[in-house]
Amino acid sequence: MNAGPESAGTRPLPWKEWIGLAAEEPFRILFPLGIFLGAAGVAVWPLFLFWGVAWAPPPVSHPRILIEGFVGSFVVGFLGTSIPRLLEVRPLRRWETGALAGVLLLANALHWFGRTGWGDGLFGGALLFFLWRLAGRLPQRKDNPPPSFLLGLLGVAGAAAGAWLESAAEMGLVLPPPLRNLGLLLLYQGLALLPILGVGAFIFPRFYGLESRESLPAAVVPTRAWLSRALAALCTGLVLFLSFLWEATGGALGGPLLRTGTAVAYLLFAIPIAPELSAKGTVAGCTRWALALAVSGLLFSAFSPVSRTGALHLFFLGGAGLLILTVGARVILGFSGRGELLAARYWPLRQAKWWTIGAVVLRAAADRLPFRRDLLLAGAALLWIGALLIWAWPVLPKVRCPDTEE
Numbered sequence: 001m002n003a004g005p006e007s008a009g010t011r012p013l014p015w016k017e018w019i020g021l022a023a024e025e026p027f028r029i030l031f032p033l034g035i036f037l038g039a040a041g042v043a044v045w046p047l048f049l050f051w052g053v054a055w056a057p058p059p060v061s062h063p064r065i066l067i068e069g070f071v072g073s074f075v076v077g078f079l080g081t082s083i084p085r086l087l088e089v090r091p092l093r094r095w096e097t098g099a100l101a102g103v104l105l106l107a108n109a110l111h112w113f114g115r116t117g118w119g120d121g122l123f124g125g126a127l128l129f130f131l132w133r134l135a136g137r138l139p140q141r142k143d144n145p146p147p148s149f150l151l152g153l154l155g156v157a158g159a160a161a162g163a164w165l166e167s168a169a170e171m172g173l174v175l176p177p178p179l180r181n182l183g184l185l186l187l188y189q190g191l192a193l194l195p196i197l198g199v200g201a202f203i204f205p206r207f208y209g210l211e212s213r214e215s216l217p218a219a220v221v222p223t224r225a226w227l228s229r230a231l232a233a234l235c236t237g238l239v240l241f242l243s244f245l246w247e248a249t250g251g252a253l254g255g256p257l258l259r260t261g262t263a264v265a266y267l268l269f270a271i272p273i274a275p276e277l278s279a280k281g282t283v284a285g286c287t288r289w290a291l292a293l294a295v296s297g298l299l300f301s302a303f304s305p306v307s308r309t310g311a312l313h314l315f316f317l318g319g320a321g322l323l324i325l326t327v328g329a330r331v332i333l334g335f336s337g338r339g340e341l342l343a344a345r346y347w348p349l350r351q352a353k354w355w356t357i358g359a360v361v362l363r364a365a366a367d368r369l370p371f372r373r374d375l376l377l378a379g380a381a382l383l384w385i386g387a388l389l390i391w392a393w394p395v396l397p398k399v400r401c402p403d404t405e406e
């Protein structure tokens with residue numbers, strides 16, 4: 001069955017009113033920003049390979065803009081909207097959301113123009129500012145966040161440390177190579193992996209109509225059940241950090257293997273194995289594909305030191321990229337009174353999934369066929385930009401529509 005008419009749901013707010021709502025629900029600003037940066041960060045490949053246009057070497061600017069721009073905007077947008085709601089505290093204020101959006105845009109503009117040290121420094125600062133503003137709300141909380149969210153917040157803190165290490169090195173501080181490797185791993189893989197596991201533990205079961213084990217009865221004082229699941233999240237985060245340290249200090253096989261095993265173990269701990277996991281529907285299907293690609297990417301990167309980056313794109317592009325589009329559609333449509341569009345098939349997300357998988361295939365082929373590398377890289381980039389456009393055209397305008405109950 002196809003989803004109902006696009007006209008369902010609430011109507012767009014006038015811009016003046018929308019600004020107030022978007023400040024309180026930062027995904028309404030940060031998801032569009034993330035999509036823009038997700039396209040800009042891959043556009044560097046065709047621009048450079050076909051026309052020689054580049055203000056910064058693409059191997060430096062591309063990963064930064066994809067992680068700090070695309071992934072960063074979605075992580076901050078999602079957590080910045082959901083955590084105050086879950087804690088039942090004051091939402092982010094206008095100046096807080098404005099500062100976060102402005103600094104994320106500026107940091108990535110600096111990356112585009114090759115000012116990597118400044119860009120990393122600003123990005124690390126934005127993440128710490130975000131954590132500080134959330135921490136300031138804790139004393140007023142009426143409930144605790146789902147325990148798995150600790151993992152997401154650890155990922156944000158680790159990425160801030162990684163960005164500052166990189167910034168210091170770019171500014172001229174001589175760091176031992178293992179420390180630089182660690183910084184890059186915390187930033188590139190940590191910012192995507194830990195929030196995916198932490199947030200996913202809470203929401204993926206719901207995508208399949210299952211109860212989330214991370215949804216516990218409301219309580220200000222942590223209960224035993226909350227503490228034991230929080231401890232599991234904390235230990236998972238620490239083992240993932242250990243896997244980064246191991247890889248950074250030479251464990252090219254052991255580090256990624258430990259990471260893959262830990263990620264799989266945590267998913268099994270969080271998501272109940274049930275027949276519902278084979279449910280039909282676009283969201284359920286995209287989540288299965290993305291998790292399978294993410295785990296395969298982490299695993300293959302352990303065994304292919306030569307094409308490690310290509311293998312990792314199964315994780316970055318097929319895993320993190322596709323999950324972000326899936327969760328993003330769910331949030332935007334759900335918060336605009338259109339959640340039922342995702343109950344069965346939703347063609348924009350379905351098409352975006354196939355275009356993303358096409359990009360994954362071309363990106364992997366680029367490492368195998370060196371004589372066609374430029375063409376394959378540019379093709380992968382164009383497919384990914386196509387996936388973003390197909391998704392964004394019908395979904396993004398709904399950030400202007402309020403939820404039904406508002």
Ligand code: HEM
Pocket residue numbers: 042045058059062063066067070071188309312313316317320321359363376377378380381382384
């Ligand atoms: C679809 C088009 C894409 C193409 C053609 C592409 C291409 C590349 C290439 C060629 C490199 C290696 C740069 C070097 O020489 O060091 C690279 C690195 C990287 N890419 Fe992509 N990429 C794409 C999508 C993505 C996406 C969607 C993400 C993130 C969500 C991403 C994140 C990264 C990261 C983090 C690195 C650095 C990996 C490391 O050094 O550990 N890429 N990409």
